[in-house]
Amino acid sequence: MFHLLMQGFQSVFTIQIFPLLVLGVAGGIIIGSLPGLTATMGVAILLPFTFGMSPTAALVMLVGIYIGAIYGGSIAAILLRTPGTPAAAATVNDGNALVRDGKAGVALSMSAIASFTGGLVSTIMLITLSPLLAKFALRFSAPEYFMLAIFGLTIIASISSNNIVKGFIGGFFGLFLATIGMDPVTGFPRFTFGNIQMLNGLSIIPVLIGLFAVAEALIQLEDILKKQESSSKVTNRKLVSFRDVLKVSPTMVKSAFMGTLIGCIPGAGADIAAFISYNEAKRSSKTPGKFGSGHLPGIAAPEAGNNGVTGGALVPLLTLGVPGDAVAAILLGALIIQGIAPGPMLFEKNPEIVYGLFSSMLIGNILMLVIGLTCIRFFSRIVDIPKKLIVPMILILSVVGSFAINNNLFDVFVTLVFGVIGYFLVKAEIPQSPIVLALILGPMAESNLRKSILMYEGSWSFLYTRPITIAFIVLSVFSLVTSMRMKKSSPSPADG
Amino acid sequence: MKNILKKTDFWVGLISLLLGIFVFSVTFTFKQTLITDNFLGATFFPRIISVVMMLLSIALLWSTFTAVKNSSEDEPAGDNSTAFTIERMKRPFSVIFCLAVYYFLLRLSGFCITSTLLFWAMLFIIKAEKKKFYVIAPVFVVIVYAVFRYLFLVQLPTGIVGF
Amino acid sequence: MKKIISLLSVFAILTTAVFAEGTQDAAAYPTKSINLIVPFSAGGGTDAVARALAKSAEKYLGQSIVVLNKTGGSGAVGMTAGATSTPDGYTVTMITREIVSLPLMGLAQITPDDFDLIRLANMDPALLCVKEDSPYENIQQLVEAARADDGGIRFASTAKPNFYILALENNQGISFNQIPFNGAAEAIPSVIGGHTDFTIAGPGELIAQIEGKQLRPLAIMAPERIKALPDVPTFKEEGYDVVSGTWRGLAVPKGTPEAIKTKLEDAFAKAIADPEFVSFMENAKLGIYDLSSEDFREYINSDTAVITDIVSKL
Known part of the structure; x- marks a missing residue:
């Protein structure tokens, strides 16, 4: 194996391929x-640009983008309270709290290091354990997915800042939003009021942009006439200290591990991994009250978790020939275009491609760290742009972003409506993350519950006859109880 | 008891209670479609959600009531940043109005012109004095347009003007 | 303020320039890039075909083709946008079988008649697969098992409603326990994991698992055996008159000038025959099915009859 991996490294470190990887990672960070x-x-x-490339070159570039983009999502989340991807929604609170303290550099470097750790651990797991991980993934069927979604929903309790009831009201509002569109089993259009735009439900990204970016811009408008803060704090550029990194490293490794496991289950991706990692970090923390107010593990856990998915998502691709998430689906397409059928035969037929992929992921993660850390000086400049300029810019970019996702003006409408809703939510102190989480998990919970009932022909026995579902039930109860306790023991957290 | 009307949580509870009732009642209009599902059907999940939502809202309303009762007169100072006052909300609302107009103009006058106008309108609302900002607006819009058009291959709405 | 005025005048000049460019006759077509609307998301089968086809058609049109993924409503949103766009030849739409099925189920307001057809490019027959160690050796055993245990055999469906399984059910008067999954990517692991008994999807989606000895094909819903899987019998050979599959073709809004349509059809006909596109389709195990615009119309009409029949029996 090491021999093959060395060959992989050799194939990546060539004049034709290495620049493509750099380009891919850097481009990915910007896109994300x-x-x-x-x-x-x-x-x-x-993808079309890779048609003419060698298979390794094509994969290397695409993998670079993948790794870069998942990290890139955290940059806007930290600096502007605007998650670039749903996977970065869990990073918003702690990341942005640090920026307000003038510690943008610390937050960004923490995120880069955590993303790197997540990617690295998960790539190593991919290289060494993929047959085992595939077996784990295959045990997941509808009942397990259903309970995973329910477990995910219990996280609402720990991410709803100080009023659990309001957090859950937000969560159930999100679940309601998730039922809009065609019912996953019978195709009946629910709550669409005859509008074909709503048949497939609300796209998650326009809702996300509205709830976070537009709402934040509107909130900023309230105080915009007050004194302009003395911007450009020198501390903005300072990076996280080595000691702090060492302190959060157990959290990062644990999150990376969970991210990999979640990534290798087809249909569960980086967004879910980020929230579950955040929840676990908070649950096991000695100082759970600090989360949400610029606590470093609050950045490290979700970022290591969501980049942990990158390796995991390739497990089903390489072992079963089915993609673990949407990006892996396109990688699958890229391989097919090159005349290579991914799947169990790949290791035997084209080991050079598999190991080229592995080594480009290892190097890609290192590149991401290097680019991420060196560009912090540049990124943190965004904080120095005058508020009167950045607020209109964010609003226009929100419109562009929501349009770009499906080339559909209706999504712009969705973003603006949720911007207004988000504005009122912030004012009413209802956290936005539970809504996003519910929107991600709602369809997963409903369709898998109904699939399970169909499989068991009307019986609910799947809840207690399958080991993994029982494990998830225990975890869900545990998660709920601990976060309720947490809330009771610390009635007035330092910061909302 | 009048104090209750000033409590944000009271309104949150009330609105979500109404939303829950609305969702619950709409599920009764769902008909079976061509494809059948003999077990839970399309109504099960929305109904569960709406019932729990109603219960949560009642819980919130209840806790607000008891809190108001117990606190008697001494009104807590209240966090200024979340106050629902006209003074605080007039600028966000002017911008929301602009955004609504913007959305309808977008298909007519295209991204570049409409967004520049939106930018200027917002600068006007937030009383930006610096002339530089007004010049930056179109430059920013055109750069965004070009980057998306040529780099990310996303054609932003062009309206009838063609860009 | 002067700066603003001068800026505005620059905008005005640019506007008129663009207007002038817009009024050109069909002879010069195409003079700018062409948009290709794909009604499904990036990364799927339809998207892959569209992108490969766009890339090879660019050569013959002399202009770039921009692929736009307009998703939603199981394809209804993108195809509606395509049908209602300006009929100037600069918006081409990738239409799929959903253009026939959605309006029949009342889920879309547009029908194939809202389009002028350009060319059919691809047809994929449906392939039925079971797990490698499944007790069902051939399709008869599966059908008989379903007859004996009505609604007891679990079918991992890749879409709702699934016209492949409905075609088989209607033909044989049997029923399966249909478990709806979100696409083949989710249905396949559930069969491999033993949670469901079989699935039906395009050959391109199943070939990796078949080669990897995780899935075993029983029969294909094609008129005759396909090149990629010469050992797999057709349903017809096995005694079931079931032919079904999905297809993807190109269309422009109704009312597009004849000269433009001819140019587009010529270019796409060449693009479909282009060796680069052919090798892409072969690698991806996607079937090339090249039909001229007239034959494409007839093909759609016959498919409409098939789906109308299935929908009426639901």
Whole structure:
């Protein structure tokens, strides 16, 4: 294996291929940081350009974008409270709290290091454990997916800042939004009021941009006439200290591990991984009250978790020939275009491609760290742009981003409506993350519950006859109880 | 008891209660479609959601009531940043109005012109004095347009003017 | 303020320039890039065909083709946008079988008659697969098992409603327990994992698992055996008169000038025959099915009859 991996490294470090990887990672970071442009889209746009390349070159570039974009999502989340991708929604609170303290550099470097750790751990797991991970993934069927979604929903309790009831009201509002569109089993159009635009439901990204970016811009408008802050704090550029990184490293490795496991289950992606990692970091923390107010593990956990998905998502691709998420689906297309059928035969037939992929992921993660850390000086400048200029800019970019995702003006409408809703939510102190989480998990919960009932022909026995579902039930109860306790023991957290 | 009307949570509870009732009642208009699902059907999930939502709203309303009762007169100072006052909300609302107009103009006059106008309108609302900002607006819009058009291959709405 | 005025005048001049460019006759077509609307998301089968086809057609049109993924409503949103766009030849739409099925189920307001057809490019027959160690050796055993245990055999469906399985059910008067998955990517692991008994999808989506000995094909809903899988019998050979599959073709809004349509059809006919496109389709195990615009219309009419029949029995 090491021999093959060395060959992989050799194939990546060539004049033809290495620049493509650098280009891919850098491009991915930019794409990810712009709300509305996702890793999926970046990879899809570049796909036709790879037709003429060698298989390794094509994969290397696409993988670079993938890795870069998931990290890039955190940049806008941290600096502007605008998650570039749904996977960065969990990073918003702690990341942005640090920026307000003038510690943009610390937050950004923490995110880069955590993303790197997540990507690295998960790539190593992909290389060494993929047959085992595939077996784990295959045990997941509708009942397991349903309970995973329910477990995910219990996280609402820990991410709803100080009033659990209001957090859950937000969560159930999100679940309601998730039922809009064609019912997943019978195709009946629910709550669409005859509008074909709503048949497939609300796209998650326009809602996300509205709830976070537009709402934040509107909130900023309230105080915009007050004194302009003395901007350009020198501390903005300072990076996170080595000691702090060491302190959060157990959290990062744990999150990376969970991200990989979630990534290798087809249909569960970086967004879910980020929230679950955040929840676990908070649950196991000695100082859970600090989360949400610029606590470093609050950045490290979701970022390591969502980049942990990158390796995991390739497990089903390489072992089963089915993609683990939307980006892996395009990688699958890229391989097919090159005349290579991904799947179990790939290791035997084209080991050079598999190991070229592995080594480009390892190097790509290192590149992401290097580019991420060196560009912090540049990124953190965004904070120095006068508020009167950045607020209109954010609003226009929100419109562009929501349009770009489907080339559909209706999505712009959705963004603006949710911008107004988000504005009122912030004013009413209802956190936005539970809504996003519910919107991600709602369809997963409903369709898999109904699939399970169909499989068991009307019986609910799947809840207690399958080991993984039982495990998830226990985890869900545990998660709820601990976060309720947490709330009771710390009635007045330092900061909302 | 009049104090309750000033409590944000009261309104949150009330609105979500109404939303829950609305969702619950709409599910009764759902008909079986061509494809059948003999077990839970299209109504099950929305109904569960709406019932839980109603219960949560009642819980919130209840806790607000008891809190108001117990606190008697001494009104807590209240966090200024979340106050629903006209003074605070007039600028956001002017911008929301602009955004609504913007949305309808977008298909007519295209992205570049409409967005520049939106930018200027917002600068006017927030009383930006610097002339430089008014010049930056079209430059920013055109750069965004070009980057998306040529780099990300996203054709932003062109309206009848063609760009 | 002067700066603003001068800026505005620049905009005005640019506007008129663009207007002038817009009024050109069909002879010069195409003079600018052409948009190709794909009604499904980036990364799917329809998207892959569209992007490969766009790339090879650019050569013959002399202009770039921009692929736009307009998703929503199982394709209804993108195809509606395509049908209602300006009929100037600068918006081409990738239409799929959903253009026939959606209006029949009342889920879309547009029908194939809202389009002028350009060319059919691709047709994929449906392939039925079971798990490698499944007890069902051939399609008869599966059908008989379903007859014996009505609604007991679990079918991992890739879409709702699934016209492949409905065609088989109607033909044989049997029923399966249909579990709806979100596309083949989710249905396939559930069959491999043993949670469901079989699935039906395009050959391109199943070939990797077949080669990897995880899935075993039983029969294909094609008129005759396909090149990619010469050992797999057709349903017809096995005694079931079931032919079904999905297709993808190109269309422009109704009312597009004849000269433009001819140019587009010529270019896409060449693009479909282009060796680069052919090798792409072969690699992806996607079937090339090249029909002229007239034959394409007839093909749609016959498919409409098939789907109308299925929908009426639902």
